[in-house]
Amino acid sequence: xxxxxxxxxxxxxxxxxxxxxxxxxxxxxxxxxxxxxxxxxxxxxxxxxxxxxxxxxxxxxxxxxxxxxxxxxxxxxxxxxxxxxxxxxxxxxxxxxxxxxxxxxxxxxxxxxxxxxxxxxxxxxxxxxxxxxxxxxxxxxxxxxxxxxxxxxxxxxxxxxxxxxxxxxxxxxxxxxxxxxxxxxxxxxxxxxxxxxxxxxxxxxxxxxxxxxxxxxxxxxxxxxxxxxxxxxxxxxxxxxxxxxxxxxxxxxxxxxxxxxxxxxxxxxxxxxxxxxxxxxxxxxxxxxxxxxxxxxxxxxxxxxxxxxxxxxxxxxxxxxxxxxxxxxxxxxxxxxxxxxxxxxxxxxxxxxxxxxxxxxxxxxxxxxxxxxxxxxxxxxxxxxxxxxxxxxxxxxxxxxxxxxxxxxxxxxxxxxxxxxxxxxxx
Amino acid sequence: xxxxxxxxxxxxxxxxxxxxxxxxxxxxxxxxxxxxxxxxxxxxxxxxxxxxxxxxxxxxxxxxxxxxxxxxxxxxxxxxxxxxxxxxxxxxxxxxxxxxxxxxxxxxxxxxxxxxxxxxxxxxxxxxxxxxxxxxxxxxxxxxxxxxxxxxxxxxxxxxxxxxxxxxxxxxxxxxxxxxxxxxxxxxxxxxxxxxxxxxxxxxxxxxxxxxxxxxxxxxxxxxxxxxxxxxxxxxxxxxxxxxxxxxxxxxxxxxxxxxxxxxxxxxxxxxxxxxxxxxxxxxxxxxxxxxxxxxxxxxxxxxxxxxxxxxxxxxxxxxxxxxxxxxxxxxxxxxxxxxxxxxxxxxxxxxxxxxxxxxxxxxxxxxxxxxxxxxxxxxxxxxxxxxxxxxxxxxxxxxxxxxxxxxxxxxxxxxxxxxxxxxxxxxxxxxxxxxxxxxxxxxxxxxxxxxxxxxxxxxxxxxxxxxxxxxxxxxxxxxxxxxxxxxxxxxxxxxxxxxxxxxxxxxxxxxxxxxxxxxxxxxxxxxxxxxxxxxxxxxx
Numbered sequence: 001x002x003x004x005x006x007x008x009x010x011x012x013x014x015x016x017x018x019x020x021x022x023x024x025x026x027x028x029x030x031x032x033x034x035x036x037x038x039x040x041x042x043x044x045x046x047x048x049x050x051x052x053x054x055x056x057x058x059x060x061x062x063x064x065x066x067x068x069x070x071x072x073x074x075x076x077x078x079x080x081x082x083x084x085x086x087x088x089x090x091x092x093x094x095x096x097x098x099x100x101x102x103x104x105x106x107x108x109x110x111x112x113x114x115x116x117x118x119x120x121x122x123x124x125x126x127x128x129x130x131x132x133x134x135x136x137x138x139x140x141x142x143x144x145x146x147x148x149x150x151x152x153x154x155x156x157x158x159x160x161x162x163x164x165x166x167x168x169x170x171x172x173x174x175x176x177x178x179x180x181x182x183x184x185x186x187x188x189x190x191x192x193x194x195x196x197x198x199x200x201x202x203x204x205x206x207x208x209x210x211x212x213x214x215x216x217x218x219x220x221x222x223x224x225x226x227x228x229x230x231x232x233x234x235x236x237x238x239x240x241x242x243x244x245x246x247x248x249x250x251x252x253x254x255x256x257x258x259x260x261x262x263x264x265x266x267x268x269x270x271x272x273x274x275x276x277x278x279x280x281x282x283x284x285x286x287x288x289x290x291x292x293x294x295x296x297x298x299x300x301x302x303x304x305x306x307x308x309x310x311x312x313x314x315x316x317x318x319x320x321x322x323x324x325x326x327x328x329x330x331x332x333x334x335x336x337x338x339x340x341x342x343x344x345x346x347x348x349x350x351x352x353x354x355x356x357x358x359x360x361x362x363x364x365x366x367x368x369x370x371x372x373x374x375x376x377x378x379x380x381x382x383x384x385x386x387x388x389x390x391x392x393x394x395x396x397x398x399x400x401x402x403x404x405x406x407x408x409x410x411x412x413x414x415x416x417x418x419x420x421x422x423x424x425x426x427x
Numbered sequence: 428x429x430x431x432x433x434x435x436x437x438x439x440x441x442x443x444x445x446x447x448x449x450x451x452x453x454x455x456x457x458x459x460x461x462x463x464x465x466x467x468x469x470x471x472x473x474x475x476x477x478x479x480x481x482x483x484x485x486x487x488x489x490x491x492x493x494x495x496x497x498x499x500x501x502x503x504x505x506x507x508x509x510x511x512x513x514x515x516x517x518x519x520x521x522x523x524x525x526x527x528x529x530x531x532x533x534x535x536x537x538x539x540x541x542x543x544x545x546x547x548x549x550x551x552x553x554x555x556x557x558x559x560x561x562x563x564x565x566x567x568x569x570x571x572x573x574x575x576x577x578x579x580x581x582x583x584x585x586x587x588x589x590x591x592x593x594x595x596x597x598x599x600x601x602x603x604x605x606x607x608x609x610x611x612x613x614x615x616x617x618x619x620x621x622x623x624x625x626x627x628x629x630x631x632x633x634x635x636x637x638x639x640x641x642x643x644x645x646x647x648x649x650x651x652x653x654x655x656x657x658x659x660x661x662x663x664x665x666x667x668x669x670x671x672x673x674x675x676x677x678x679x680x681x682x683x684x685x686x687x688x689x690x691x692x693x694x695x696x697x698x699x700x701x702x703x704x705x706x707x708x709x710x711x712x713x714x715x716x717x718x719x720x721x722x723x724x725x726x727x728x729x730x731x732x733x734x735x736x737x738x739x740x741x742x743x744x745x746x747x748x749x750x751x752x753x754x755x756x757x758x759x760x761x762x763x764x765x766x767x768x769x770x771x772x773x774x775x776x777x778x779x780x781x782x783x784x785x786x787x788x789x790x791x792x793x794x795x796x797x798x799x800x801x802x803x804x805x806x807x808x809x810x811x812x813x814x815x816x817x818x819x820x821x822x823x824x825x826x827x828x829x830x831x832x833x834x835x836x837x838x839x840x841x842x843x844x845x846x847x848x849x850x851x852x853x854x855x856x857x858x859x860x861x862x863x864x865x866x867x868x869x870x871x872x873x874x875x876x877x878x879x880x881x882x883x884x885x886x887x888x889x890x891x892x893x894x895x896x897x898x899x900x901x902x903x904x905x906x907x908x909x910x911x912x913x914x915x916x917x918x919x920x921x922x923x924x925x926x927x928x929x930x931x932x933x934x935x936x937x938x939x940x941x942x943x944x945x946x947x948x949x950x951x952x953x954x955x956x957x958x959x960x961x962x963x964x965x966x967x968x
Contacts, residue, residue: 027486028464028484029467034462054438054522054523055437056437056438056463058434059466063437063469076430077430077431079429080428091428118522119522119523123526151462360506360510377464378468378471379468379470380479381471383471386478
């Protein structure tokens with residue numbers, strides 16, 4: 001018996017174009033939404049993220065990020081204590097005091113995100129109101145925004161979605177024809193894509209988030225949105241509410257995914273086939289050449305992905321279609337059909353998709369299947385290795401540049417490395 | 428509300444996890460939301476554990492809050508028991524669960540689970556990790572032993588026909604070098620003919636806890652975790668416990684005497700091989716006394732050392748640094764507020780004011796202000812030291828992956844003293860080498876337009892023999908670290924510059940920086956020969 005409810009839905013989709021789906025509830029080995037701060041603060045270099053939470057939140061952040069490398073990181077936690085729980089009025093004053101101290105010490109900060117947590121949600125500290133109050137005091141020098149990264153509401157990468165969604169009301173209105181790339185990508189990836197869009201004659205292009213939280217793209221009825229990360233569904237819908245049009249496409253992982261992703265924009269901009277091919281063909285060739293190195297290691301290998309970052313579906317598609325891997329089970333913490341409509345039909349029909357997690361049951365399935373490689377969180381990797389299974393930490397997928405043609409082989413290498421290591425060690 | 432950018436200790440339930448993960452057959456059901464499972468990675472990644480910590484998380488969500496989160500607790504308890512079949516179940520809650528007041532402890536206690544169920548009150552908003560570990564160990568021990576408390580006066584003296592027995596209390600997962608310290612203490616006890624009855628909690632089972640009273644006394648090696656338990660065993664079972672932490676040669680000798688006293692055995696059989704006041708290879712089981720006395724170590728004399736960590740290791744390290752390395756302790760502090768009094772007393776005896784804080788920025792400032800030549804601290808102090816360019820050795824939790832070394836490396840006992848000698852001295856050697864390389868770069872052979880030389884070659888060609896280099900650091904001009912750059916950059920007069928060139932090259936850079944720092948602080952724009960010697964007098968010790 002288990003404390004989860006398992007609902008198996010076979011071909012729940014009336015058109016039968018989606019693979020079967022297991023929905024599970026139970027213990028999840030997945031970070032909460034706070035962990036997204038780790039890459040968001042690095043992307044937006046003028047932003048500070050202040051978690052209003054507990055010592056657990058602070059400990060999570062430093063454990064997930066290994067933050068000791070920073071002299072003074074651009075994120076922190078306002079830790080609630082007994083005193084704050086005694087009276088809420090107190091907590092409000094305390095938060096104001098902490099923000100004032102912080103902004104005084106960090107004159108470089110232009111945007112302060114107040115980030116809600118499980119405890120702040122439970123005791124109902126109104127961070128939106130706090131942000132309003134602080135804006136009255138600190139604007140125009142600093143803008144204060146709020147969102148929730150709470151684990152009772154959402155999983156790991158949804159934290160980025162909530163952070164970006166909180167910025168949508170600030171985006172200026174425009175009627176200009178333009179493209180927004182939605183989702184945090186490494187600067188190097190941003191630059192590569194910019195070059196690519198320029199060559200295709202697609203533009204103007206804005207990346208959201210940009211390198212500074214104060215650099216906001218405009219949005220309006222002639223704006224198209226391409227998702228670079230599949231976990232930004234709420235922000236996507238908020239942009240659609242502002243008039244934007246979503247270009248549904250596979251994600252730019254691997255040569256095929258990147259081409260399809262660019263093609264979705266090219267179609268809107270009426271880029272000729274000849275031009276599209278002239279720009280992409282050399283890039284595709286280069287990517288394929290780089291990928292060929294890893295195909296012998298990956299082809300035919302059986303893959304099991306535990307839920308973590310919501311990148312599982314597009315990455316499984318890449319590994320299956322371009323690297324020839326067999327998919328045993330592809331787990332995702334949360335399935336947002338709006339963001340993966342173009343991905344699901346590309347998965348092989350026999351793949352088992354799972355949403356949510358009951359970790360003990362899922363590990364039973366892993367043990368029964370004995371995959372060649374299991375993609376899982378940091379808490380599970382070593383114990384599974386000790387059981388003789390080869391693993392890859394999923395966290396690397398959100399911390400490394402993996403998008404686009406020139407990172408396709410890097411993405412493949414992430415999965416090839418543990419297999420290569422396993423074959424080298426004579427232990 | 429307290430602004431925290433980084434924290435030395437996790438929340439109290441992290442301490443409860445450390446106890447559960449240290450033991451066999453103990454399972455913790457934690458009422459907690461998604462995300463709190465991050466804590467697993469500390470055991471599996473930082474300490475390279477090959478098994479998951481034995482923890483089941485209830486994983487409640489917002490939509491459960493209106494309904495029945497209590498049912499989630501009951502289900503988690505049932506499935507955890509059925510899957511893992513533990514000998515004892517611990518029931519705790521993380522910070523968020525504490526707010527929704529489901530009372531998981533009493534819920535689970537009423538379920539009729541056929542093993543002992545120990546509810547934990549972890550008070551996340553007023554306590555921290557070590558407190559949580561201490562509280563968990565105490566509650567678990569009480570729960571398993573409360574039916575065995577002897578009537579007052581009924582404690583019988585030890586049967587003289589069997590060897591004396593001791594329990595080792597306190598070593599845990601994610602503690603500092605606990606795995607090897609247990610081995611070292613066991614060896615010391617064996618030399619005295621004392622048996623180890625149980626090690627609690629590292630690798631212990633519930634049965635081992637039940638066997639605690641079969642020992643004659645307890646060895647309290649990590650008071651942050653084990654003192655409340657040791658004190659309760661003393662009150663309830665008339666079991667005395669040690670108070671000496673066997674870190675360093677002198678403390679190890681005192682520990683042997685204390686243990687022998689508690690066991691009623693003759694310490695001389697071990698201590699007769701220890702010769703206090705003598706230093707040769709034969710004068711101790713440890714090489715530290717001789718290594719420290721050997722002339723090569725002269726350069727350690729009066730090295731300014733800053734110490735910060737948990738109370739147990741910081742206190743012991745301060746004594747060892749002063750008495751066994753000949754260092755000058757210029758800063759002492761701890762994040763273990765529970766032992767602030769002891770640390771304050773030790774600091775006062777060193778002529779210092781203790782730094783009691785869990786704010787690493789305060790520690791960083793104190794280190795910068797104290798301008799030490801060596802820092803002994805936690806992983807955070809290692810990072811601070813790297814930023815400030817000061818050598819550092821790690822002596823205390825919180826640990827990182829390199830603090831769980833593959834080789835045997837205790838810090839307690841005679842071997843621990845050897846390990847400390849190596850690990851505290853090596854960063855200094857390295858520091859000195861780096862310093863030399865920097866120095867050479869400033870010499871005429873290496874003008875800016877000359878390509879960077881191969882450092883190895885430089886050392887081979889130019890470095891003087893080790894001993895004179897080593898002595899260099901006893902030069903009265905001590906390095907001032909992280910000098911704040913003020914507006915005026917002082918200029919050297921030609922005579923001042925010429926005098927500087929007469930100073931041996933291996934301390935010249937230090938002298939230059941110190942003099943410039945001295946001049947800047949006093950607003951001296953022109954550095955003369957006099958300024959140079961004024962600065963030397965100022966920084967001399």
